[in-house]
Amino acid sequence: MAEVFEGSPEVVMVRNKQVIFKDYVNGYPKESDMVVTSDATVRLELPKNEDGQVLLKNLYLSCDPYMRGRMSKRLEGSYTPPFTPGLPISGYGVARVLDSTHPKFNKGDLVSGITNWEEYSLIMNTESLIKVQQTDISLSYYTGILGMAGVTAYAGFYEICAPKKGDTVFVSAASGAVGQLVGQFAKLSGCYVVGSAGTKEKVDLLKNDFGFDEAFNYKEEQDLNIALKRYFPDGIDIYFENVGGKMLDAVLCNMRVHGRIAVCGMISQYNLNRPEGINNLMFLILKRIKMEGFLVVDYHHLYPKLFEMVLPLIREGKITYVEDTVEGLDNAPAALVGLFSGKNVGKQVVAIARE
């Protein structure tokens, strides 16, 4: 793929395919909000006089619901800056270091962290990058169970929900990147766990592959309150919230005394100009419920604990992680957009290069 474009024979320039963010988005994002181009080129060598940089060959990219927020003009209260129109999308990924002027990283290292949606990325802010140490495990897992999704599930469930054996646990968007882990963590903690998802295929996955006690297709329920009462006749101790909106309102009516709600995401609301109103917050008082929002950025210190817990489980086959992988940057926009209609089955990954 590498071609010598110009200049001295030592400088190798190659094509750098990119997914460019076109402009700020209103409502549901569309594939056409991004454009895939092969116009850019990249020098496969760093200038020696610039310290602290790494040149990455991107291998796997992660599609995450929070990225919708970066497609809007800076919102009041937003914790990440918006994407820049005309520049590539950025996000979490796994990459090989092709060149480095940073003392922490060497040529040949595998890293995970924030990179760009392109074949090769020059990273000047290396703060988010960490070295991939365990290479006997699928590298793509570092975008999910061993990445943000893993720490998110770990922090939200163990730190915020404080599970006890016998607790009843409900997980929405339960087959997603985070939900499938929360459900399995809950079973490992001796909880009764029910998940909701939006297709029969996902519901089957929850029951047959992830070991949820029960699962249901929320799209087939006339009344979510009644659906929840069916699976939780005595109420819900822990709700792991991924969707917001009507599901949250129904859950609030079904919480038990001293219940805990970890608010991880509200994907049903991200594309609405005005979020739906939640009417049942009085139950926070009546049932003395703790409801806590959280972001993975506050829990990076838990990576070692997550790895200590899940690496043996992965190696022993005691935890399952389902990925939905598309091949190549050309398919990346559709994969990202698909998150918001629930097209993905499991963790959505874009494979850019398999070494």
Added chain:
Amino acid sequence: MAEVFEGSPEVVMVRNKQVIFKDYVNGYPKESDMVVTSDATVRLELPKNEDGQVLLKNLYLSCDPYMRGRMSKRLEGSYTPPFTPGLPISGYGVARVLDSTHPKFNKGDLVSGITNWEEYSLIMNTESLIKVQQTDISLSYYTGILGMAGVTAYAGFYEICAPKKGDTVFVSAASGAVGQLVGQFAKLSGCYVVGSAGTKEKVDLLKNDFGFDEAFNYKEEQDLNIALKRYFPDGIDIYFENVGGKMLDAVLCNMRVHGRIAVCGMISQYNLNRPEGINNLMFLILKRIKMEGFLVVDYHHLYPKLFEMVLPLIREGKITYVEDTVEGLDNAPAALVGLFSGKNVGKQVVAIARE
């Protein structure tokens, strides 16, 4: 007042004026939902063969917003049973023990706890009653700062909000039974505190008597979001929630990272058939906010800590407690109903008898 009605000369029967709950209420309660009668009589002596009872002469009754819940037919999730149509209202009060067959209480003791809205009450379930020990302090304070309101403010502020010096604190319904204490606790903790209330008189009270740094009349604000930004340009660390509805929605937009919301009450919602929708819960995630509902029933163990803290402050005049006292059971229905239009200035008390 005592008259000999019938029977042997040893048995003194007296009139027992009562506030009778007429029927379940929809929407705002009205005075006419209760009726004051003098039809009942009471024997001023307990039968000796019935153990574990006390006969009380009620002195002060407490009007509390939670009592609205007891005027509705049992709601799903409600933590207290509804009042019984045809029987007296019950609630928190202070009383003198006239007779006792309970080993814990003696004739002449002063007690606080759950009693009935009548002159004399025969209490068979004495579980909620505690002896009043400090009699150098206004007895009515045991319905407020030394009663439920005090423990509510103490638990909500110190246990749930976990204040740090320099935190910015917002209190709604800030001149009420609980709010006025939360504001003063916040000042004692070195916080910046702002309160909202519904009249100029209350706003003045907040600033001049309770030492709030700032206060505003929410009824005079076109846009609560703008009002909050005026007083909290850098956001709110702690919100002590007493009102719900539009105020909560505006506060959510103004919370700081890792903010805490103690949900004590939502008085603006109690008389609506369907509570208002809250649209801004996404901020729970963006700002990693903990929002926790609580009830005083879970914090009875904090009474000793509350007393240890506030008794010296009361005696030294370092804490102020404003009461709004009406005289006599005839005025009790109006006092209770008045809570929901904000008629009361400070803690609403009904004085039945001053000894």
